[in-house]
Amino acid sequence: xxxxxxxxxxxxxxxxxxxxxxxxxxxxxxxxxxxxxxxxxxxxxxxxxxxxxxxxxxxxxxxxxxxxxxxxxxxxxxxxxxxxxxxxxxxxxxxxxxxxxxxxxxxxxxxxxxxxxxxxxxxxxxxxxxxxxxxxxxxxxxxxxxxxxxxxxxxxxxxxxxxxxxxxxxxxxxxxxxxxxxxxxxxxxxxxxxxxxxxxxxxxxxxxxxxxxxxxxxxxxxxxxxxxxxxxxxxxxxxxxxxxxxxxxxxxxxxxxxxxxxxxxxxxxxxxxxxxxxxxxxxxxxxxxxxxxxxxxxxxxxxxxxxxxxxxxxxxxxxxxxxxxxxxxxxxxxxxxxxxxxxxxxxxxxxxxxxxxxxxxxxxxxxxxxxxxxxxxxxxxxxxxxxxxxxxxxxxxxxxxxxxxxxxxxxxxxxxxxxxxxxxxxxxxxxxxxxxxxxxxxxxxxxxxxxx
Amino acid sequence: xxxxxxxxxxxxxxxxxxxxxxxxxxxxxxxxxxxxxxxxxxxxxxxxxxxxxxxxxxxxxxxxxxxxxxxxxxxxxxxxxxxxxxxxxxxxxxxxxxxxxxxxxxxxxxxxxxxxxxxxxxxxxxxxxxxxxxxxxxxxxxxxxxxxxxxxxxxxxxxxxxxxxxxxxxxxxxxxxxxxxxxxxxxxxxxxxxxxxxxxxxxxxxxxxxxxxxxxxxxxxxxxxxxxxxxxxxxxxxxxxxxxxxxxxxxxxxxxxxxxxxxxxxxxxxxxxxxxxxxxxxxxxxxxxxxxxxxxxxxxxxxxxxxxxxxxxxxxxxxxxxxxxxxxxxxxxxxxxxxxxxxxxxxxxxxxxxxxxxxxxxxxxxxxxxxxxxxxxxxxxxxxxxxxxxxxxxxxxxxxxxxxxxxxxxxxxxxxxxxxxxxxxxxxxxxxxxxxxxxxxxxxxxxxxxxxxxxxxxxxxxxxxxxxxxxxxxxxxxxxxxxxx
Numbered sequence: 001x002x003x004x005x006x007x008x009x010x011x012x013x014x015x016x017x018x019x020x021x022x023x024x025x026x027x028x029x030x031x032x033x034x035x036x037x038x039x040x041x042x043x044x045x046x047x048x049x050x051x052x053x054x055x056x057x058x059x060x061x062x063x064x065x066x067x068x069x070x071x072x073x074x075x076x077x078x079x080x081x082x083x084x085x086x087x088x089x090x091x092x093x094x095x096x097x098x099x100x101x102x103x104x105x106x107x108x109x110x111x112x113x114x115x116x117x118x119x120x121x122x123x124x125x126x127x128x129x130x131x132x133x134x135x136x137x138x139x140x141x142x143x144x145x146x147x148x149x150x151x152x153x154x155x156x157x158x159x160x161x162x163x164x165x166x167x168x169x170x171x172x173x174x175x176x177x178x179x180x181x182x183x184x185x186x187x188x189x190x191x192x193x194x195x196x197x198x199x200x201x202x203x204x205x206x207x208x209x210x211x212x213x214x215x216x217x218x219x220x221x222x223x224x225x226x227x228x229x230x231x232x233x234x235x236x237x238x239x240x241x242x243x244x245x246x247x248x249x250x251x252x253x254x255x256x257x258x259x260x261x262x263x264x265x266x267x268x269x270x271x272x273x274x275x276x277x278x279x280x281x282x283x284x285x286x287x288x289x290x291x292x293x294x295x296x297x298x299x300x301x302x303x304x305x306x307x308x309x310x311x312x313x314x315x316x317x318x319x320x321x322x323x324x325x326x327x328x329x330x331x332x333x334x335x336x337x338x339x340x341x342x343x344x345x346x347x348x349x350x351x352x353x354x355x356x357x358x359x360x361x362x363x364x365x366x367x368x369x370x371x372x373x374x375x376x377x378x379x380x381x382x383x384x385x386x387x388x389x390x391x392x393x394x395x396x397x398x399x400x401x402x403x404x405x406x407x408x409x410x411x412x413x414x415x416x417x418x419x420x421x422x423x424x425x426x427x428x429x430x431x432x433x434x435x436x437x438x439x440x441x442x443x444x445x446x447x448x449x450x451x452x
Numbered sequence: 453x454x455x456x457x458x459x460x461x462x463x464x465x466x467x468x469x470x471x472x473x474x475x476x477x478x479x480x481x482x483x484x485x486x487x488x489x490x491x492x493x494x495x496x497x498x499x500x501x502x503x504x505x506x507x508x509x510x511x512x513x514x515x516x517x518x519x520x521x522x523x524x525x526x527x528x529x530x531x532x533x534x535x536x537x538x539x540x541x542x543x544x545x546x547x548x549x550x551x552x553x554x555x556x557x558x559x560x561x562x563x564x565x566x567x568x569x570x571x572x573x574x575x576x577x578x579x580x581x582x583x584x585x586x587x588x589x590x591x592x593x594x595x596x597x598x599x600x601x602x603x604x605x606x607x608x609x610x611x612x613x614x615x616x617x618x619x620x621x622x623x624x625x626x627x628x629x630x631x632x633x634x635x636x637x638x639x640x641x642x643x644x645x646x647x648x649x650x651x652x653x654x655x656x657x658x659x660x661x662x663x664x665x666x667x668x669x670x671x672x673x674x675x676x677x678x679x680x681x682x683x684x685x686x687x688x689x690x691x692x693x694x695x696x697x698x699x700x701x702x703x704x705x706x707x708x709x710x711x712x713x714x715x716x717x718x719x720x721x722x723x724x725x726x727x728x729x730x731x732x733x734x735x736x737x738x739x740x741x742x743x744x745x746x747x748x749x750x751x752x753x754x755x756x757x758x759x760x761x762x763x764x765x766x767x768x769x770x771x772x773x774x775x776x777x778x779x780x781x782x783x784x785x786x787x788x789x790x791x792x793x794x795x796x797x798x799x800x801x802x803x804x805x806x807x808x809x810x811x812x813x814x815x816x817x818x819x820x821x822x823x824x825x826x827x828x829x830x831x832x833x834x835x836x837x838x839x840x841x842x843x844x845x846x847x848x849x850x851x852x853x854x855x856x857x858x859x860x861x862x863x864x865x866x867x868x869x870x871x872x873x874x875x876x877x878x879x880x881x882x883x884x885x886x887x888x889x890x891x892x893x894x895x896x897x898x899x900x901x902x903x904x905x906x907x908x909x910x911x912x913x914x915x916x917x918x919x920x921x922x923x924x925x926x927x928x929x930x931x932x933x934x935x936x937x
Contacts, residue, residue, distance in 0.1 A: 047730040121806040125549035130720040258577030363574040374573040
């Protein structure tokens with residue numbers, strides 16, 4: 001009995017042309033999202049491969065041009081570190097279009113090189129990437145709204161509702177059944193798209209997959225809860241459609257967009273511009289100063305290098321030059337820490353407000369899991385700092401003793417790949433969406449009970 | 453005739469305001485507009501002041517540099533900051549995604565760094581609220597809510613046939629409804645324009661720049677046309693659809709498709725069809741061209757060897773040290789000339805690729821009035837791609853000028869005999885530094901902008917013509933009485 005009613009409900013639902021339009025839209029957009037998301041990441045991978053061979057070639061050329069002046073060689077030669085995209089990056093491109101994924105630096109001052117961006121079209125950045133996470137965050141809720149806004153009101157408007165009410169006292173069950181049918185269809189669609197994504201993007205079916213899946217299903221359940229509350233108010237179809245679209249516009253556009261404005265106002269980052277000036281002055285002013293102004297702090301920074309004799313009498317030496325470059329970085333240390341603090345408070349602000357807005361929460365959650373968020377980029381910057389420092393310390397002795405380049409192991413250096421180690425935990429994101437969903441579903445339940 | 457139109461318009465206007473939900477929506481929109489104006493203005497002010505502060509600092513530090521070798525100054529270089537246009541508080545456009553500062557030094561072209569987006573996490577991708585965003589995205593939604601049942605409700609209630617029997621023509625009815633709806637929008641838009649003008653005037657210390665005033669006028673005109681197009685479409689959909697509900701769902705579906713989905717898709721396709729090179733590929737292509745023409749860093753380069761030979765021959769000396777000018781400076785000037793020309797060619801080519809990527813979105817304006825208005829609005833508020841490119845070009849011109857100025861000083865004022873390993877380095881007086889002027893970005897004039905935005909303006913005009921024709925001719929196609937089924 002119960003089973004056959006569900007079959008009838010499904011049949012009824014699929015007889016509606018709007019149902020098919022919604023399903024087809026999601027599948028088409030889902031595939032488009034997968035395709036564009038994947039090609040974007042594939043291009044980055046190709047560039048990284050190309051960069052590896054280019055670095056080798058350029059090192060060889062630099063050896064040919066500057067091989068007999070070791071200081072000059074390292075003035076020109078670049079070392080690259082690539083932030084290789086993880087499997088999930090194609091699913092959620094995140095900030096990978098804004099932030100550079102390949103940083104090539106010479107041994108000179110790092111602060112002057114670390115923030116160089118890639119070449120990008122700002123209009124493309126503004127309009128945003130088309131990936132599968134976009135489909136889940138923006139389009140799925142719209143289809144959920146389209147499927148459920150007239151679930152009850154349509155019955156009333158077509159005059160079926162009084163008939164139904166007269167025949168059974170289980171009107172709540174009827175509505176519940178209809179919602180369940182829609183929920184199942186949407187969930188199956190989401191699972192299907194995720195399955196296709198898993199195969200197409202070669203995502204490992206592991207804990208991360210399960211977390212992303214849970215996060216998405218929770219988000220979709222949240223939108224059903226929103227729709228449920230609207231249904232429970234017993235208003236007309238037009239009212240429901242308007243109200244639900246208004247909620248969508250609020251949650252997916254107006255609220256995050258206003259918060260962004262607030263964020264920019266509350267936490268501006270003038271330190272970044274100050275940082276450039278500090279680095280530049282910290283290095284260049286040393287040319288006009290006594291050499292000890294450079295070398296005393298330099299040896300304080302690197303006491304282990306003191307053992308290499310400094311050619312005090314020479315007007316110019318690479319020893320002094322690299323020391324001055326180091327002073328640029330050291331002068332920028334304060335502003336650099338300030339930038340980091342500012343960015344941390346920005347992150348804090350976003351995480352706090354996201355607790356109340358599942359759309360932001362999902363975006364942040366999947367970007368974090370995909371390793372395409374700001375934090376991942378900052379970690380990548382830290383890795384570049386570390387790598388740069390290793391290279392400096394490795395080659396300083398050869399430069400400071402005016403060694404021969406061919407006696408170093410420079411030929412062994414190739415493009416390095418940065419791979420983030422820890423998998424982030426996002427239980428807060430899960431918890432906040434769950435809580436909001438449960439609250440809304442409860443509100444809808446009582447409101448519907450009261451009005452039936 | 454016109455009397456009937458005004459009566460209908462007035463009636464529509466009154467009904468809109470008598471509806472509590474509409475009133476609430478209107479107030480909400482008005483408040484968010486005021487908020488967007490106020491915060492947008494504050495952000496503009498603080499960011500612009502920041503940039504001006506650092507611009508002044510950079511200038512002061514440049515002038516305060518002691519006596520030096522000019523080539524040291526060329527490497528010390530200059531920092532240029534992308535200034536915001538005074539109207540950019542109205543429309544942020546690409547502001548947050550374009551870099552702010554660029555380091556200009558000899559031999560090397562750097563990227564414009566530190567965009568707001570590089571300090572942002574995923575939330576920024578939802579957009580930023582600005583006056584333009586409210587007017588472009590949310591006002592149309594309001595218009596849809598106001599007008600979806602403008603005709604269909606009359607039909608459903610049976611008043612439509614009565615109206616049409618009473619000497620009211622379809623044309624008058626459609627014009628009246630459209631004008632009624634647009635006047636509701638203008639009721640909130642007009643005070644806002646006044647507020648914007650006041651704010652903007654106070655921003656520029658009551659010294660109004662004529663070019664900016666014209667820009668603002670043009671903006672107001674374009675937005676009014678946009679609202680008219682959207683209102684007319686709403687009324688037309690309401691006339692064509694059988695029921696109010698169908699009209700509403702059609703309009704909402706259109707809103708989602710044209711304003712949420714389409715811009716991303718057109719741009720994604722544009723990016724796909726016209727792929728742009730990554731930075732390393734770009735730099736590699738430039739390096740390859742330079743080594744073909746002459747690489748001053750390559751000691752065995754043919755081009756520079758021949759320059760050396762011809763110089764020695766012309767001055768009848770056997771060593772470059774005996775030349776009457778600084779040979780190093782001469783070679784660097786030549787190197788700068790070659791590399792900068794090659795770089796500019798590649799940069800131009802890259803920007804052409806970006807333009808091609810954007811072209812699809814631009815052309816989509818003929819299918820989507822939102823996109824045409826968006827393009828025009830960004831251009832008029834100088835927050836568009838072209839302004840950014842223009843900044844890059846002006847900065848590069850300045851960089852080249854600075855490098856060559858320093859090379860010239862070296863050629864003329866630095867001795868050709870390099871001092872010994874332990875001698876004092878060669879230097880020229882610091883009084884020379886002031887000869888290099890400060891970097892000041894110049895915004896294009898309205899005429900230039902209108903010329904480059906011809907396509908977007910044309911698409912907006914096409915839409916205007918189309919909806920007017922539709923209103924004029926609709927009577928032939930629509931039904932007065934609902935289908936009986």
